[in-house]
Amino acid sequence: MDNLRLYLATYNVGTSNPEQRLQDLLSITNQKGEKYPDFYVIGLQEVKSQPQNMLMDTLFDDAWTIALRNILDHKGYVKLKSIRLQGLLLSVFTLKKHLLNIREIESEYTRTGLAGMWGNKGAVSIRLSIYGCSLCFVNSHLSAHDNQLKDRIEDYNSIIKDQDFHVEETSKIFYHDYVFWMGDLNFRLLEDFERSSEEIERMIQKKDLQRLLEQDQLKYVMKKGEAFSEFTEKDPDFPPTFKFDVGSNSYDHKRRPAWCDRILYCVNSYNYENVTLKVDQLSYKHHPSYMLSDHKPVSADFNIKVFSDYSEHVVQFDRVISWEESADNKAYYKITKDIPPTKDDWIGLFKEDFSSLDDYVTYEYVSKCSTPTEERSLASLERPQKYEVTIPDVPSRCRGNYCLVYFSQSEDKVMSVLGISDPFPIIKTESD
Structure with missing residues (x-):
């Protein structure tokens, strides 16, 4: 087996344009000898989606994708595919050296807004095979607000049920060897955690993050098996990424701070005889320097196992x-x-x-x-x-x-x- 390194980032951009340099979002330092990942997978939410923007974006890349390409092009990357559903955008970039070993690239989308009729909420996904292993990346924006926990659970299960791919062995999301799910999942703190926004911020300042995580809705539904129970998430050791005053690092007390922006993974370790597939998570962090919206971006670095002697040149x-x-x-x-x-x-x-x-x-x-x-x-x-x-x-x-x-x-x-x-x-x- 051999390793592939994947870098994932999620950011709710709040209809903003990429007016800040994106190197930090990609964890690019430009230091001599810097080693770059094999794949960049970028999920954005609330990309500007007025009708005139949507028309242009079907013909040309949006401003965020152009900004990302301008950076990654100079590092030897090629954009494999992007998929857009209103404000949801998912793009996969790979080092050019891998192109001839990538197979069966396909995308899907699911609307969950207005009972499945509107794409302001939902998910977009891209699946592919590389060096004998199948990967599926999902970017989702689930129902908002503290009291909409039931809707978020329903959103998740609707996406799992709805998405169908045309590669027979991996027709559903969880049939893939590796699944990575990111986005503004919108899980908040449990409603019966009766603390005000100001009280929660004081806990954050005291770095009492573990106590807050015990009240996290996503952890709660994973334990109960209601949603995302198939996934693994490293505990965030960074402060909640929502909700901030735009243009600052100060929390906006109109909403209680919460870890809305998440990255999770699932691996089917025993899909092959005599081989164990594996994910090693190298990092999980937020990027507080970005102040373009009321969210902070989150990124994660992974190593995954693939078949080292697998070649697809045809x-x-x-x-x-x-x-x-x-x-x-x-x-x-x-x-x-x-x-x-x-x-x-x-x-x-x-x-x-x-x-x-x-x-x-x-x-x-x-x-x-x-x-x-x-x-x-x-x-x-x-x-x-x-x-x-x-x-x-x-x-x-x-x-x-x-x-x-x-x-x-x-x-x-x-x-x-x-x-x-x-x-x-x-x-x-x-x-x-």
Whole structure:
């Protein structure tokens, strides 16, 4: 087994824009020799979601995702996927070196607001497989207010029941090897803990956090088996992350302080014979320097076990010398493992330094642009079949180095990266 390091962060941004530097949210110090995680998984709540913003965000990344990409791009990360449900946003970034071993990327969402009709509350999730293990990440925003504990329990159980994935072995959240759940879960202190906001703040100042945690609604429902009982959470050793006066580190006494913002995990340790899957939590902390909303962000660092000898490289591109802009161009590839192609497989043209799987310049479906280069004979059956692919009409704006990326995609939008070519230049046509 080998280790993968995952960094998760959750932040209720209160419709604010990313006006503070986000390096601290990502725990990036820029010190020499700093080691970065294999994955960043960022869950946000209350991202600005007026109709005009929602339209733009379906076409382009929102301001928060752009700010995160601007940082992580320089560290060698690629955005695998984002999913948005009104104010809920979940993004998964991976080091580029892992792309060819990531499979079956899929997202889901569940509305729980207004009895399931409105997405102001609910959950978004992204699942994937890597090095032989399946992972599911959930970002949720549950019902608010001290007295809505029953609604939060119902929200959780609705999400668990509602979410269905199209990868047969992991069609439900808890069928995955590893599950990580984060968000503004909105659990408060128990109603019968009759302390005012001011009294609770004095306990916080005295660092009497353990006594407060004994009154935490989330811990209470986990023990009773009503919600989140499948999960593990390290006890927060940081102060409650809600509710603050915006722009300050002072509690707003209109609400009692509470640990609304949480990160939990679940591991199915014995899914495989002779192997024990494991999660080691390396950190769990808040980020008090952020004052953009009435919440403080929370992050957690984990190591998980995956199969060290697991390799998924399937499509190998031949070296491309160069392509010409505004022309039809060809490339060649072979499939090194027996995989069933789908009618929705496609090949995208990307800039060499692409930072998102959404950033293709142009694309073609394999069924339309790819043909075998030779008839299969008995003498050639042992060799991988080679294919010729034609990408027509490369846009004239393309200059510099590019690469080809082969995607397998099912009718249900489950996506895998099967191959990436070496970089090659696109040059002006001679007529130019």
